[in-house]
Amino acid sequence: xxxxxxxxxxxxxxxxxxxxxxxxxxxxxxxxxxxxxxxxxxxxxxxxxxxxxxxxxxxxxxxxxxxxxxxxxxxxxxxxxxxxxxxxxxxxxxxxxxxxxxxxxxxxxxxxxxxxxxxxxxxxxxxxxxxxxxxxxxxxxxxxxxxxxxxxxxxxxxxxxxxxxxxxxxxxxxxxxxxxxxxxxxxxxxxxxxxxxxxxxxxxxxxxxxxxxxxxxxxxxxxxxxxxxxxxxxxxxxxxxxxxxxxxxxxxxxxxxxxxxxxxxxxxxxxxxxxxxxxxxxxxxxxxxxxxxxxxxxxxxxxxxxxxxxxxxxxxxxxxxxxxxxxxxxxxxxxxxxxxxxxxxxxxxxxxxxxxxxxxxxxxxxxxxxxxxxxxxxxxxxxxxxxxxxxxxxxxxxxxxxx
Amino acid sequence: xxxxxxxxxxxxxxxxxxxxxxxxxxxxxxxxxxxxxxxxxxxxxxxxxxxxxxxxxxxxxxxxxxxxxxxxxxxxxxxxxxxxxxxxxxxxxxxxxxxxxxxxxxxxxxxxxxxxxxxxxxxxxxxxxxxxxxxxxxxxxxxxxxxxxxxxxxxxxxxxxxxxxxxxxxxxxxxxxxxxxxxxxxxxxxxxxxxxxxxxxxxxxxxxxxxxxxxxxxxxxxxxxxxxxxxxxxxxxxxxxxxxxxxxxxxxxxxxxxxxxxxxxxxxxxxxxxxxxxxxxxxxxxxxxxxxxxxxxxxxxxxxxxxxxxxxxxxxxxxxxxxxxxxxxxxxxxxxxxxxxxxxxxxxxxxxxxxxxxxxxxxxxxxxxxxxxxxxxxxxxxxxxxxxxxxxxxxxxxxxxxx
Numbered sequence: 001x002x003x004x005x006x007x008x009x010x011x012x013x014x015x016x017x018x019x020x021x022x023x024x025x026x027x028x029x030x031x032x033x034x035x036x037x038x039x040x041x042x043x044x045x046x047x048x049x050x051x052x053x054x055x056x057x058x059x060x061x062x063x064x065x066x067x068x069x070x071x072x073x074x075x076x077x078x079x080x081x082x083x084x085x086x087x088x089x090x091x092x093x094x095x096x097x098x099x100x101x102x103x104x105x106x107x108x109x110x111x112x113x114x115x116x117x118x119x120x121x122x123x124x125x126x127x128x129x130x131x132x133x134x135x136x137x138x139x140x141x142x143x144x145x146x147x148x149x150x151x152x153x154x155x156x157x158x159x160x161x162x163x164x165x166x167x168x169x170x171x172x173x174x175x176x177x178x179x180x181x182x183x184x185x186x187x188x189x190x191x192x193x194x195x196x197x198x199x200x201x202x203x204x205x206x207x208x209x210x211x212x213x214x215x216x217x218x219x220x221x222x223x224x225x226x227x228x229x230x231x232x233x234x235x236x237x238x239x240x241x242x243x244x245x246x247x248x249x250x251x252x253x254x255x256x257x258x259x260x261x262x263x264x265x266x267x268x269x270x271x272x273x274x275x276x277x278x279x280x281x282x283x284x285x286x287x288x289x290x291x292x293x294x295x296x297x298x299x300x301x302x303x304x305x306x307x308x309x310x311x312x313x314x315x316x317x318x319x320x321x322x323x324x325x326x327x328x329x330x331x332x333x334x335x336x337x338x339x340x341x342x343x344x345x346x347x348x349x350x351x352x353x354x355x356x357x358x359x360x361x362x363x364x365x366x367x368x369x370x371x372x373x374x375x376x377x378x379x380x381x382x383x384x385x386x387x388x389x390x391x392x393x394x395x396x397x398x399x400x401x402x403x
Numbered sequence: 404x405x406x407x408x409x410x411x412x413x414x415x416x417x418x419x420x421x422x423x424x425x426x427x428x429x430x431x432x433x434x435x436x437x438x439x440x441x442x443x444x445x446x447x448x449x450x451x452x453x454x455x456x457x458x459x460x461x462x463x464x465x466x467x468x469x470x471x472x473x474x475x476x477x478x479x480x481x482x483x484x485x486x487x488x489x490x491x492x493x494x495x496x497x498x499x500x501x502x503x504x505x506x507x508x509x510x511x512x513x514x515x516x517x518x519x520x521x522x523x524x525x526x527x528x529x530x531x532x533x534x535x536x537x538x539x540x541x542x543x544x545x546x547x548x549x550x551x552x553x554x555x556x557x558x559x560x561x562x563x564x565x566x567x568x569x570x571x572x573x574x575x576x577x578x579x580x581x582x583x584x585x586x587x588x589x590x591x592x593x594x595x596x597x598x599x600x601x602x603x604x605x606x607x608x609x610x611x612x613x614x615x616x617x618x619x620x621x622x623x624x625x626x627x628x629x630x631x632x633x634x635x636x637x638x639x640x641x642x643x644x645x646x647x648x649x650x651x652x653x654x655x656x657x658x659x660x661x662x663x664x665x666x667x668x669x670x671x672x673x674x675x676x677x678x679x680x681x682x683x684x685x686x687x688x689x690x691x692x693x694x695x696x697x698x699x700x701x702x703x704x705x706x707x708x709x710x711x712x713x714x715x716x717x718x719x720x721x722x723x724x725x726x727x728x729x730x731x732x733x734x735x736x737x738x739x740x741x742x743x744x745x746x747x748x749x750x751x752x753x754x755x756x757x758x759x760x761x762x763x764x765x766x767x768x769x770x771x772x773x774x775x776x777x778x779x780x781x782x783x784x785x786x787x788x789x790x791x792x793x794x795x796x797x798x799x800x801x802x803x804x805x806x
Contacts, residue, residue: 053735054728054753083721085754118721119755182708182725223707225722226729304626304707304793305585305801312802318486318521319628322585325457326629332456350457351488352522390707392798398708399715 003271003279003368003388006156011143012163012172015197016040016237020137021149024130026123027078027116032149034127036099036134037073037193043237045070046206047111048213050185050230056118057081057088059229061096062111067202072099072110073193073233074131077152077178081114081122082228091122098128102135115178115191115229116152147176150191153397154180158268160261166250167242172197173257177232177265181274181398183222184298185213185230192217192232192265198254199238204246208255209234216262219294220386222273223394224302234258270386275393278310281371281386288379292329296374297385299327307390310370315361317346324374336377341370406674406682406771406791409559414546415566415575418600419443419640423540424552427533429526430481430519435552437530439502439537440476440596446640448473449609450514451616453588453633459521460484460491462632464499465514470605475502475513476596476636477534480555480581484517484525485631494525501531505538518581518594518632519555550579553594556800557583561671563664569653570645575600576660580635580668584677584801586625587701588616588633595620595635595668601657602641607649611658612637619665622697623789625676626797627705637661673789678796681713684774684789691782695732699777700788702730710793713773718764720749727777739780744773 017039021032039045047066049059058081074095081088096110114122147157161174179190192213200208213232244250271279282300287293300306303323309316320339325332339347341364346356364370420442424435442448450469452462461484477498484491499513517525550560564577582593595616603611616635647653674682685703690696703709706726712719723742728735742750744767749759767773 052725052728053730053732054724054737080721083724083750083754085752088754118719118725184729225706225708225725228721228725228728303628304797305628308798308801311798314802316521318483318631319585321457321486322455322521322628322631325455325631326587327456329456334457347486349488351486351491390798392795394707395711395714395793395795395798398711399717 002155003276006271008144008147008157008159009161011159012161012174013140014172014174014195014237015239016043017195017235018138018140019142019146020134020139021142021145022130022133022137024076024126026076026126032145033077034130034134035075035146035149036131036138038103038138039071039235039237041071043235044200044202044205045233045235046202046209047231047233048210050227052226052228054228056114056229057084057092058112058114059231060089061092062113062231065108065111068108070109070111071105072103073113074099074110075113075150075191076127077150078116079114079120079122080116080118080229083119084121087121091124094124095127095131098131102132111233113191113231115150118228143174143176150176150178152178153274154178154272156272158265160264162257162261164253164257166253169240169242171240173261175261175265177269179269180272181222182225182227183220183269183273184224184226185217185220190227190230190269194233194261195235195237197237197239199240199243200236205234205236208258211255212258212262215259216266219384220266220270221298221301222270222388267386270388273388274397275391276388277391278389279369280310280388281384283371283373283382283384284376285373285382286376286378287381290381290383293381293383294385295329296324296327296376297383299323300372301385301387304390310389311391313365315341315358315365317352317361320372321347338375340373341365405558406679409674411547411550411560411562412564414562415564415577416543417575417577417598417640418642419446420598420638421541421543422545422549423537423542424545424548425533425536425540427479427529429479429529435548436480437533437537438478438549438552439534439541441506441541442474442638442640444474446638447603447605447608448636448638449605449612450634450636451613453630455629455631457631459517459632460487460495461515461517462634463492464495465516465634468511468514471511473512473514474508475506476516477502477513478516478553478594479530480553481519482517482523482525483519483521483632486522487524490524494527497527498530498534501534505535514636516594516634518553521631546577546579553579553581555581556677557581557675559675561668563667565660565664567656567660569656572643572645574643576664578664578668580672582672583675584625585628585630586623586672586676587627587629588620588623593630593633593672597636597664598638598640600640600642602643602646603639608637608639611661614658615661615665618662619669622787623669623673624701624704625673625791670789673791676791677800678794679791680794681792682772683713683791684787686774686776686785686787687779688776688785689779689781690784690786693784693786696784696786697788698732699727699730699779700786702726703775704788704790707793713792714794716768718744718749718761718768720755720764723775724750741778743776744768
């Protein structure tokens with residue numbers, strides 16, 4: 001049911017980063033469900049996490065371990081280790097200890113991540129042996145297997161990779177993401193793991209990641225539900241000669257490439273939105289500030305009526321207009337607003353545009369990828385929000401999940 | 404697909420209020436789609452309207468006419484006269500003029516209401532003759548026909564009626580509502596028309612209505628979409644001997660009965676929520692204030708993941724907990740929260756309650772009507788939010804509507 005191109009791109013290895021996967025049989029018996037990532041000594045790690053107040057045990061542990069020279073990421077799919085109370089914390093810590101033992105490190109250097117069903121304890125008897133197997137499988141060219149191992153209801157593995165020149169050296173960024181439902185990342189994302197071989201100090205790396213995430217993972221929504229386990233990590237293995245420093249031209253180039261890569265990974269999540277048949281790019285223009293632009297975009301993106309109309313390929317512009325009208329914005333003047341489906345103006349002066357024809361609207365709606373452009377006429381700020389439609393299959397997937 | 408009892412109760416006539424319906428063939432050819440309500444001279448009228456910034460032409464006109472001794476309500480279903488720009492305003496005014504002409508009143512005494520598809524002009528050639536027909540049909544005992552005439556995607560007509568003693572006189576309140584989708588009333592409701600024979604001055608009547616609506620129509624949500632046409636009107640025909648005045652014991656009794664009646668009408672809308680198979684009563688207790696209690700309740704009520712789990716009768720308490728965790732509340736302590744399905748405690752100390760069994764949770768979920776109780780442990784305030792589940796049929800209804 002995914003929308004558009006879903007092939008895995010070529011995933012360039014990143015110097016100083018190795019990945020290994022194994023099967024713990026948590027929910028999957030056919031494919032691997034455990035991933036271990038290892039970074040060489042001397043690299044730096046940045047991460048952002050869910051703002052859901054009810055966050056999972058591994059999120060709490062990963063946040064605590066982040067500033068202790070993290071070198072390993074341990075990820076399991078099939079079980080979120082969320083809502084598991086004290087036992088959940090013990091299990092998350094025991095997972096880290098197991099990595100430390102097999103890898104000859106310390107538990108505080110391990111960031112644990114879990115994704116899957118909420119409210120069940122991790123099957124530690126299965127997970128711990130699988131950690132050793134994943135360690136034995138570590139290699140630099142395992143990115144695609146890794147992206148597959150972290151999937152849950154995803155229908156395809158999600159990756160992005162790029163190489164570019166920086167200060168005379170070739171630099172690589174490669175990353176993967178997962179997610180299809182419970183998607184409205186809030187200052188974080190579903191799971192995203194990105195690595196690069198550049199050398200950068202931790203606080204600067206953290207800034208780079210936050211900026212990239214803000215305009216990518218934080219601008220997507222499948223179903224308005226923010227997960228308890230969202231996390232996005234950026235590892236910099238420091239294998240290049242030159243360090244990227246604050247204010248440098250290299251930093252700008254790096255940020256640009258990272259932004260683009262994060263956007264690709266975020267877009268892939270929406271393409272794989274549970275039950276999705278269409279990808280909707282909502283552009284809100286001429287807003288007073290970024291906050292109101294995103295608020296209008298998300299009100300449209302969350303409207304079940306708008307989303308079912310897209311599923312039906314119905315140019316029901318009244319539902320879009322009604323959503324804009326209930327967005328949490330003060331003193332909105334509906335008469336000033338213009339709304340476009342691709343290049344077709346559908347609304348102006350508070351009603352259907354005089355130039356609009358049902359035929360033109362229908363032609364846009366028949367496409368798999370559609371842009372909705374809302375021009376507020378209030379200011380200068382634009383923001384994008386990405387979402388998908390709402391289909392029978394969303395209901396089926398979420399009614400059947402767990403059974 | 405409606406949940407529970409949907410039979411129309413006995414609808415007591417209200418002295419001084421007559422109703423007439425007719426068929427304009429707007430979307431319906433089989434049943435009436437136009438309603439005219441008339442109040443005798445000397446009564447008072449109160450109303451609340453949608454807060455959607457994009458509100459329909461009839462809402463603008465009704466708001467303007469409210470304080471001019473309103474005596475007539477004209478309602479059509481099948482067309483919302485919303486997003487219709489200047490023509491929509493002209494049509495709404497022309498409808499009022501038509502009523503004034505046939506009823507020998509003035510147009511400013513007529514409040515117009517429309518419900519149905521957004522963005523199409525009212526078929527005035529059909530509507531105007533139907534106004535005359537509805538006028539000719541005016542009678543005191545037409546409440547049930549009236550409730551049928553205002554339906555759109557509703558699967559049953561919604562009414563409530565009561566008689567009680569006040570100061571030695573028998574007083575009647577009778578009302579109807581309509582709505583099934585685009586339901587998250589915001590300081591208003593979908594369409595609700597209520598009448599009573601008491602004597603009360605307009606400003607006091609307005610207070611009574613606002614109080615009743617706040618705890619009934621403003622506490623329901625089907626799909627989080629606030630309509631462009633929401634309105635609720637209360638007519639008081641003044642046919643009783645004694646006037647109800649501010650601060651009186653009679654006012655308290657009247658308010659109590661009105662609150663109950665509005666709650667019945669609001670609940671009927673949720674029972675008829677598009678595609679609904681279950682009625683969910685969410686009670687948020689021990690909140691700091693009413694606002695945060697409603698915010699938590701609505702976050703649960705709007706979660707597509709929670710709603711699809713209810714559809715599947717799946718006691719997926721992790722989704723409820725995740726919704727509470729993303730509610731827009733500061734400093735929420737997940738450890739302090741308890742969540743119950745009916746009397747079954749499902750969550751405490753940030754995880755599954757130790758006493759919880761899947762069997763007990765499943766037994767509650769198998770019911771058609773379920774209560775979710777969230778105890779926040781922060782304060783003393785409780786609020787209720789009513790919603791329904793999210794089924795295949797919601798998608799079908801809203802994907803097919805307009806086609």
